[in-house]
Amino acid sequence: MTKPVKKVVILxxxxxxxxxxxxxxxxxxxxxxxxxxxxxxxxxxxxGEATIPPIKLVNQVLGFNEAExxxxxxxxxxxxxxxENWKRxxxxxxxxxxxxxxxFAFCHFHHFWKRAVDNGYSESLWDFDLNYLCCEEGKFxxxxxKDPILDLVYAYHFDASLYAKYLRxxxxxxxxxxxxxxxxxxxxxxxxxxxxLHLKSGQKIAGDLFIDCSGFKGLLIQETLGAGFxxxxxxxxxxxxxxxxxxxxxxxAPYTRSIAHxxxxxxxxxxxxxxxxxxxxxxxxxxxQDAMDLIMQNLESEPLDDPRVxxxxxxxxxxxxxxxxxxxxxxxxxxxxxxxxSIHLIQSAIxxxxxxxxxxxxxxxxxxxxxxxxxxxFEQIRDFLILHYHLNERDDxxxxxDLREMEIPDTLAHKMSLFAESxxxxxxxxxxxxxPSWMQVMMGQGIMPKxxxxxxxxMPQDKLFAMLNEILRVKREPLSKLPMHDAFLKTYCDSYRG
Ligand SMILES: Cc1cc2nc3c(=O)[nH]c(=O)nc-3n(C[C@H](O)[C@H](O)[C@H](O)COP(=O)(O)OP(=O)(O)OC[C@H]3O[C@@H](n4cnc5c(N)ncnc54)[C@H](O)[C@@H]3O)c2cc1C
Numbered sequence: 102m103t104k105p106v107k108k109v110v111i112l113x114x115x116x117x118x119x120x121x122x123x124x125x126x127x128x129x130x131x132x133x134x135x136x137x138x139x140x141x142x143x144x145x146x147x148x149g150e151a152t153i154p155p156i157k158l159v160n161q162v163l164g165f166n167e168a169e170x171x172x173x174x175x176x177x178x179x180x181x182x183x184x185e186n187w188k189r190x191x192x193x194x195x196x197x198x199x200x201x202x203x204x205f206a207f208c209h210f211h212h213f214w215k216r217a218v219d220n221g222y223s224e225s226l227w228d229f230d231l232n233y234l235c236c237e238e239g240k241f242x243x244x245x246x247k248d249p250i251l252d253l254v255y256a257y258h259f260d261a262s263l264y265a266k267y268l269r270x271x272x273x274x275x276x277x278x279x280x281x282x283x284x285x286x287x288x289x290x291x292x293x294x295x296x297x298l299h300l301k302s303g304q305k306i307a308g309d310l311f312i313d314c315s316g317f318k319g320l321l322i323q324e325t326l327g328a329g330f331x332x333x334x335x336x337x338x339x340x341x342x343x344x345x346x347x348x349x350x351x352x353x354a355p356y357t358r359s360i361a362h363x364x365x366x367x368x369x370x371x372x373x374x375x376x377x378x379x380x381x382x383x384x385x386x387x388x389x390q391d392a393m394d395l396i397m398q399n400l401e402s403e404p405l406d407d408p409r410v411x412x413x414x415x416x417x418x419x420x421x422x423x424x425x426x427x428x429x430x431x432x433x434x435x436x437x438x439x440x441x442x443s444i445h446l447i448q449s450a451i452x453x454x455x456x457x458x459x460x461x462x463x464x465x466x467x468x469x470x471x472x473x474x475x476x477x478x479f480e481q482i483r484d485f486l487i488l489h490y491h492l493n494e495r496d497d498x499x500x501x502x503d504l505r506e507m508e509i510p511d512t513l514a515h516k517m518s519l520f521a522e523s524x525x526x527x528x529x530x531x532x533x534x535x536x537p538s539w540m541q542v543m544m545g546q547g548i549m550p551k552x553x554x555x556x557x558x559x560m561p562q563d564k565l566f567a568m569l570n571e572i573l574r575v576k577r578e579p580l581s582k583l584p585m586h587d588a589f590l591k592t593y594c595d596s597y598r599g
Pocket of ligand 1: 112113114115116117118138139143144145146147148150151152261282283284285314315316317320331342344379411413429430431432439441442443444445447472580
């Protein structure tokens with residue numbers, strides 16, 4: 102065991118660095134000092150604008166006023182991702198944060214729906230999902246009801262650089278010290294533990310625990326400690342993105358669009374002041390100039406900057422915590438932004454570190470547990486991403502054929518065959534994606550279960566149809582009273598008088 106941890110040094114001031122700084126100082130603050138080092142000359146990756154619902158937990162812990170946060174980061178509401186052309190060109194489906202129908206004790210709603218469909222019922226499963234209905238009508242507001250089936254589960258799209266600034270303001274308010282400067286040398290002791298960072302200015306910053314938020318290169322975890330990397334690009338071959346902001350659309354949709362193209366996909370993220378656009382592609386299947394041309398042709402509004410290419414490799418840092426360095430953010434691994442999971446991985450890494458915080462000193466058991474949990478978490482998300490690509494029926498390029506024909510992880514193959522045979526879906530321990538997420542993507546990409554659970558036979562067919570129709574009625578009823586998403590944003594932001 103090392104000496105007690107009293108001083109935490111964070112290297113990097115992107116979303117990872119500032120979120121780590123704010124949360125650690127706020128939650129563990131009284132027993133530690135937190136110092137963050139960043140270099141404006143290096144800058145941040147500057148993307149990462151779509152989130153998933155657990156981010157609201159960070160906002161709550163940090164004491165955000167939601168209206169202020171939405172106003173300050175030019176945020177919009179995200180209810181879903183719309184996947185276009187993923188299964189086949191011309192077809193689309195939504196992966197919403199909601200769930201169809203309602204929950205039943207022993208068997209999921211889709212079993213009841215499946216029995217009805219087998220007997221001539223024609224409504225789509227998505228028609229039972231309030232998130233989907235709101236997306237289609239471009240509406241949003243929280244519904245004031247005690248009935249949980251009317252809960253709208255949402256996240257945000259926001260401007261990544263404004264979000265990092267917002268977190269910085271909070272973190273500094275909590276007492277985090279920020280030091281500007283470029284790390285030039287890393288000092289280690291005889292056991293290889295890091296003792297201090299030496300800046301170009303000559304300044305030395307010593308610490309007991311170092312959080313590596315230095316981005317893809319992993320200056321401490323990889324370049325200094327060589328913690329290793331599990332490369333997953335044979336399953337997820339996209340390794341480039343071309344990003345470009347454009348003028349805002351007339352109306353902002355309350356969802357992200359993910360539009361598949363011949364060697365990857367394109368994101369469209371609506372913000373209040375502009376749109377984020379990016380083309381994710383595999384450089385083995387597509388040329389950089391073609392990617393630039395494609396994204397510029399596909400913009401729906403005027404570009405606000407030149408397109409910028411970002412290179413990445415999908416996989417995870419083999420030891421995300423090694424010696425006295427914990428990697429958080431891009432330094433800990435990268436899963437492409439298909440399901441907007443990277444900021445969430447930052448959040449869950451920090452929460453895990455707080456739960457296992459080595460206040461008495463770093464011991465092997467804590468480190469092993471941290472690494473075990475991080476591995477499972479990355480692998481579960483990896484499988485969910487592979488699912489989208491693997492279950493395609495596109496025949497327009499080698500990229501899609503390769504992905505359809507590749508061998509997939511056993512864990513994913515098992516999940517898919519269970520659902521295909523019986524409609525069975527089970528949440529793995531702590532899987533970020535719950536059953537409705539797996540179900541929507543599996544069905545959206547073309548798996549219709551062969552069977553349904555026998556519990557769905559326990560009521561006469563006319564009662565089943567009547568129950569389904571009543572759920573549809575209850576879910577549709579509030580829609581006419583909900584404001585359009587833009588109107589909601591205006592009223593909400595105007596309500597903040599900070
Ligand atoms: C194409 C793409 C799209 C993405 N989209 C999404 C999305 O929609 N949703 C989502 O959740 N995530 C997304 N992400 C991921 C998201 O952008 C990152 O998880 C997030 O920005 C965190 O980055 P970071 O802080 O780890 O690294 P960075 O932003 O790269 O920050 C690194 C920091 O380290 C500092 N630094 C590095 N070296 C030194 C040095 N020698 N001395 C001093 N300082 C140094 C830099 O100055 C900088 O402050 C996307 C990523 C990519 C590549």
